[in-house]
Amino acid sequence: MTKTLRTDGHLALIEALISARKSQKLSQAALADRLKCHQSFVARIESGQRRIDVPELVIIARALDVPAEHFFEAVIKAVPPGERI
Numbered sequence: 001m002t003k004t005l006r007t008d009g010h011l012a013l014i015e016a017l018i019s020a021r022k023s024q025k026l027s028q029a030a031l032a033d034r035l036k037c038h039q040s041f042v043a044r045i046e047s048g049q050r051r052i053d054v055p056e057l058v059i060i061a062r063a064l065d066v067p068a069e070h071f072f073e074a075v076i077k078a079v080p081p082g083e084r085i
Contacts, residue, residue, distance in 0.1 A: 004085075006048050012078030013057075016071050018046050020064045034063040 004010055021031050021042075028042040035042070044050040045060075052060065061068040 005051060007079075009075045009079040009083075010048065010051065012074045013052075013071055014046055014048055016074035017060065017064075020066045020070070024064065026064075031060075031063060035060065 021028070026034075028046065029039040032039040032042045041050075045052055057071055058068045061071060
């Protein structure tokens, strides 16, 4: 099994999440408030230390008021054809 942290797809997801947060001029703490979690949770995701699963991504997308599909599209573009798990 290959790693999924810091792969092209994971990095694309992180970049899209950070971009969405910053485009709304939200700090990590402000996003964490919307998510009802600690700022360190957001920091671990954005630094690539923590993966997020699909339900978490939907919750984060809603907190950012961005369609979850936006993040899926970023990942789909970044994952090379033929990539294996």
